[in-house]
Amino acid sequence: MAYHRIAALVIRHLYLYRRSLPRVMEIIYWPFLDLVVWGFITVYLATFQGQMPAVVTFLLGALILWDVLFRSQQGITISFLEEIWARNLMNLFASPLTPSEFLAATMVMSLFKVTAVSVVMSLCAWLFYGYNVFIIGLWLMPFIANLVLTGWIIGVFTTSLIMRFGQEAEVLAWSMVFLFQPISCVFYPMDVLPAWLKGVAAVNPAAHVFEGMRGLLATHTAPLTNLGLASGLNLLYLGAVVLWFHHTFNVCKERGSLVRVGE
Amino acid sequence: MSSPVVEVRNLSKRFGGFTAVDGISFEIGRGEILGLLGPNGAGKTTTFQMMLGLVTPTSGSIRMFDLDLQSNRETILQQVNFSSTYISLPFSLTVEENLRVVARLYGMSDIATRVDDMVQKMEMGEWRHKLTRKLSSGQMTRLTLAKALLTEPKVLFLDEPTASLDPDIAHKIRAILLEERQATGLSILYTSHNMREMEEMSDRIIFLQRGKIVAEGTAKDIVARFGQADLEDVFLKLARE
Numbered sequence: 001m002a003y004h005r006i007a008a009l010v011i012r013h014l015y016l017y018r019r020s021l022p023r024v025m026e027i028i029y030w031p032f033l034d035l036v037v038w039g040f041i042t043v044y045l046a047t048f049q050g051q052m053p054a055v056v057t058f059l060l061g062a063l064i065l066w067d068v069l070f071r072s073q074q075g076i077t078i079s080f081l082e083e084i085w086a087r088n089l090m091n092l093f094a095s096p097l098t099p100s101e102f103l104a105a106t107m108v109m110s111l112f113k114v115t116a117v118s119v120v121m122s123l124c125a126w127l128f129y130g131y132n133v134f135i136i137g138l139w140l141m142p143f144i145a146n147l148v149l150t151g152w153i154i155g156v157f158t159t160s161l162i163m164r165f166g167q168e169a170e171v172l173a174w175s176m177v178f179l180f181q182p183i184s185c186v187f188y189p190m191d192v193l194p195a196w197l198k199g200v201a202a203v204n205p206a207a208h209v210f211e212g213m214r215g216l217l218a219t220h221t222a223p224l225t226n227l228g229l230a231s232g233l234n235l236l237y238l239g240a241v242v243l244w245f246h247h248t249f250n251v252c253k254e255r256g257s258l259v260r261v262g263e
Numbered sequence: 264m265s266s267p268v269v270e271v272r273n274l275s276k277r278f279g280g281f282t283a284v285d286g287i288s289f290e291i292g293r294g295e296i297l298g299l300l301g302p303n304g305a306g307k308t309t310t311f312q313m314m315l316g317l318v319t320p321t322s323g324s325i326r327m328f329d330l331d332l333q334s335n336r337e338t339i340l341q342q343v344n345f346s347s348t349y350i351s352l353p354f355s356l357t358v359e360e361n362l363r364v365v366a367r368l369y370g371m372s373d374i375a376t377r378v379d380d381m382v383q384k385m386e387m388g389e390w391r392h393k394l395t396r397k398l399s400s401g402q403m404t405r406l407t408l409a410k411a412l413l414t415e416p417k418v419l420f421l422d423e424p425t426a427s428l429d430p431d432i433a434h435k436i437r438a439i440l441l442e443e444r445q446a447t448g449l450s451i452l453y454t455s456h457n458m459r460e461m462e463e464m465s466d467r468i469i470f471l472q473r474g475k476i477v478a479e480g481t482a483k484d485i486v487a488r489f490g491q492a493d494l495e496d497v498f499l500k501l502a503r504e
C-alpha cells in the first residue's frame with residue numbers, strides 16, 4: 001500500500017466537495033431532513049408514552065445509527081461512481097494505483113461522510129428534540145464501528161456489481177442498502193420476524209448491532225454477545241467481499257470492460 | 264544497441280471467439296518513437312490497453328525496463344504514462360487541481376513547481392484555474408498530454424494526441440515531444456490517422472491489420488516496399504485489401 005496514492009484520491013474527492021452544492025447537501029441537508037421528519041414522528045409517538053416506553057430513545061437512536069450504515073456504504077459506492085461519471089477509471093488504473101489502494105481511499109471517504117453525517121444528526125437531535133445520542137454511552141463507539149464495517153461490506157459488494165454489470169447496475173448504489181433494512185431490525189426487535197426471516201437476520205451483522213442497542217437501552221445489559229457476533233460476521237464478510245472485488249476487477253480486465261464501465 | 268525499453272512477444276488478445284490482437288511482437292528502443300498504424304478496429308487500442316495493464320493478454324508477454332508487466336505492474340506503470348484524444352480528466356476539478364492530483368498519485372516531489380513548469384510549457388496559463396468541464400476539446404487534449412508528461416515517464420503511449428488540435432498547437436506539441444525525447448530519452452508509442460505526422464514523428468512504423476502486423480520499418484522503407492507515392496497510399500492499399 002502506498003499512502004501517497006490513497007491520499008491523492010482522497011484529495012481529489014475533497015476538491016469535489018469543496019465546490020459542489022449537491023454533494024454538500026448529501027452529507028448535511030438530507031440527513032438533517034431525515035432527522036426532522038423522524039423527530040416529529042417520535043415526538044408524536046411520545047404522547048403515548050405510557051403504552052410505548054422509551055420510544056423516543058429507540059427511534060431517534062436507531063435512525064442515526066441506520067444513517068451511519070447508509071452513509072458508510074454510500075461513501076464507498078458513490079466514490080466509485082464519481083470515477084465512472086468523470087471517465088477517470090482509465091487514468092487511475094493505468095497509474096501504479098492498485099485496486100486495494102483504490103478501496104482504501106473509498107473507505108477513507110466513507111469515514112469522512114459518516115463523521116460529517118453523525119455530527120450533523122447528533123447535533124440536530126440534541127438542539128431540536130433535546131435528544132442526547134450519547135445516552136447509549138461508550139458502547140456507541142463499537143456499535144458505530146460495526147455499522148461502518150457493514151456499510152463497507154454492502155458498499156464493496158455493490159461496487160463490484162456495478163463494475164461487472166455497468167450502468168444498469170448503478171441504481172444499486174442507492175437501493176441495495178434498503179434490501180438489507182428489513183433484516184437489519186433497525187426499528188423493531190428480531191423477535192417480530194417470522195422464523196425463516198429470523199434465520200436470515202441472524203447472519204446479518206447490522207441486526208446484532210440494533211439488537212444490542214435495544215438491549216442496552218431497555219435492560220442496561222452489556223451487549224457483549226451482540227457485539228461479538230456483529231464483529232465476527234463483519235470481518236468474515238468484509239474479507240469475502242474484498243476478495244470478490246479483486247476477482248471482479250480481474251474478470252473485467254480479462255473481458256476488456258474495465259475502462260468501458262459506464263459507457 | 265542497448266536493450267530495448269519495451270519488448271512485446273507474441274501478444275494476443277481474444278474476446279470470446281474474436282481475435283482482436285493476433286500474435287504481435289515488437290520492440291521500442293530508448294528514445295525511439297514507434298508509430299502504430301492501422302485502420303479502425305485493427306487492434307491498436309487493445310494493444311495500448313494491454314501495455315497499460317488495463318486488459319489482460321490471452322497469451323504472449325509484455326516486458327518494459329527488463330521487467331515483466333504482469334508481475335511488476337506498479338514499478339513499470341510508475342515510469343509509464345499515456346494520453347489520448349479520447350480520454351479526459353475529472354470535469355469538476357480545475358486544470359491545476361487535476362494536475363496536482365496526478366502528481367500526488369505518482370508520488371512526485373515539489374508538486375507546485377512541477378505543475379507551474381508544465382502549465383508554462385504547455386501554454387495553459389490563461390486557463391489553469393478554469394474548471395476542466397469548460398475546456399475546449401483542444402485544451403482538453405493539451406491537459407491530458409500535460410498530465411502524461413508531468414510524471415516524467417520513460418515510456419509514453421499516445422493515442423492520436425494531436426487529433427483535435429489546431430495546426431499551430433499541434434506543431435508545438437510535436438516539438439515538445441521531440442524535445443522531451445532529446446532531453447530525457449523518452450520512448451514513445453504513437454498512433455495517428457495523420458499520415459504526414461506519422462512520417463514526420465516516427466523513427467519506425469508498424470502497420471496493424473485485423474490484429475496482425477502486416478508491415479514494419481521506417482516510413483521510407485514501407486513506402487518503397489509497397490511501391491506507393493507516400494504513406495497515405497500505403498495505408499489505403501493495405502486497408503482495402
Ligand SMILES: Nc1ncnc2c1ncn2[C@@H]1O[C@H](COP(=O)(O)OP(=O)(O)OP(=O)(O)O)[C@@H](O)[C@H]1O
Nearest residue numbers: 255256257278283302303304305306307308309310
Ligand atoms: N472489450 C471488448 N470486447 C469485445 N471486443 C472488443 C473489445 N475491445 C475491442 N474489441 C474489438 O476488437 C477489435 C479491435 O478494437 P480496437 O479498439 O483495439 O481497434 P483500434 O485499432 O483501436 O480501432 P480505432 O482506430 O477505431 O480506435 C474491434 O473489432 C473491437 O470491436
